Amino acid sequence: MGNFFEQFEINTFLSLIIRNWIDLSINTSVLYLLITLVLIVFIRILSINNKIIGEKWEYLLNLIYMNFINFLSSTIGSGKEKIKYFPFLISLFTFVLINNLIALIPYSFSTTAQMIICVTLSLSIMVGTTIIGIEKHGFKFINLFVPDLKGGVRVLIPFIFLIEIISYLSRVVSLSIRLCGNLIGGHMILKIISTFGFLLVTKIKVLFFIPILVLLVLFVLESFVAFVQSFVITLLSMLYIKDSLNLH
Numbered sequence: 001m002g003n004f005f006e007q008f009e010i011n012t013f014l015s016l017i018i019r020n021w022i023d024l025s026i027n028t029s030v031l032y033l034l035i036t037l038v039l040i041v042f043i044r045i046l047s048i049n050n051k052i053i054g055e056k057w058e059y060l061l062n063l064i065y066m067n068f069i070n071f072l073s074s075t076i077g078s079g080k081e082k083i084k085y086f087p088f089l090i091s092l093f094t095f096v097l098i099n100n101l102i103a104l105i106p107y108s109f110s111t112t113a114q115m116i117i118c119v120t121l122s123l124s125i126m127v128g129t130t131i132i133g134i135e136k137h138g139f140k141f142i143n144l145f146v147p148d149l150k151g152g153v154r155v156l157i158p159f160i161f162l163i164e165i166i167s168y169l170s171r172v173v174s175l176s177i178r179l180c181g182n183l184i185g186g187h188m189i190l191k192i193i194s195t196f197g198f199l200l201v202t203k204i205k206v207l208f209f210i211p212i213l214v215l216l217v218l219f220v221l222e223s224f225v226a227f228v229q230s231f232v233i234t235l236l237s238m239l240y241i242k243d244s245l246n247l248h
Contacts, residue, residue: 010114028109029117036098036111043094065090075238076245085241092125093234100183100226104219112229113183115176122175125237133244144168144247175236179229186222193218 014026068090069083076085096112103110111117133141145164146157193214 029111029114032099032102032109032111033117036095036102039098040091040094068093072238075235076242085238088128089234089237092237093230096121096179096233097227097230100230101223103183103187104222104226110183110187112179113187115180118176118180119172121179122172125175125240126169126172129237129240129244132241133247136245137247141244141247144243171236171240175233179233182225182229186218186225190215190218190222 010028012025012027013031016024016026018024069086072083072086072089099110099112102108103113130141133144137143145161145168
């Protein structure tokens with residue numbers, strides 16, 4: 001039956017190390033990230049070529065895009081300066097969602113259940129939002145970490161500043177664990193239930209429909225979780241961009 005963690009193991013297909021410090025090897029994570037990239041490009045091509053996708057598919061994509069833009073406007077605000085972040089946010093949402101859905105295919109691999117990938121993604125988001133804030137406000141960006149206090153309470157500003165800095169940096173960890181932890185937990189439950197179902201069927205064959213029904217319900221639930229997690233990380237990215245733009 002194998003262990004419950006074998007679905008998260010990274011296997012190397014092609015080892016390519018240059019001068020012992022540049023690793024260009026092709027492993028499971030790289031392969032599935034490339035598959036995700038191909039699917040995103042394919043969806044983009046379909047959204048452009050109307051003759052291929054048809055009116056219904058085009059309507060669905062336009063509906064998703066328009067709702068996403070409306071949600072972006074209500075969260076960050078309207079205007080060209082803020083709408084320009086739409087391509088990044090919709091790409092982030094699509095990237096995470098496709099990776100999450102691919103992971104639900106039996107015998108596939110979950111890239112978004114790898115902590116290193118989630119940390120890299122979260123760190124990139126935080127570095128990007130920080131650059132946005134510094135580019136717009138310059139040194140005044142530090143006001144994001146300094147509350148507006150009056151009177152004798154100002155003596156607490158150094159302590160509050162330190163707490164705010166720690167809270168700001170901890171966003172990288174919270175984003176990573178939120179995405180990675182939920183997916184690992186969901187896949188572990190599916191693995192445990194499927195293993196239990198296999199053992200139950202071998203003992204009592206008449207009960208074969210019970211594990212199948214449970215797995216079907218869990219699969220639908222995991223599909224919903226895959227969408228929700230993609231939406232949550234995109235929403236948090238919107239809020240972080242808003243903080244950098246408005247300094248609050």
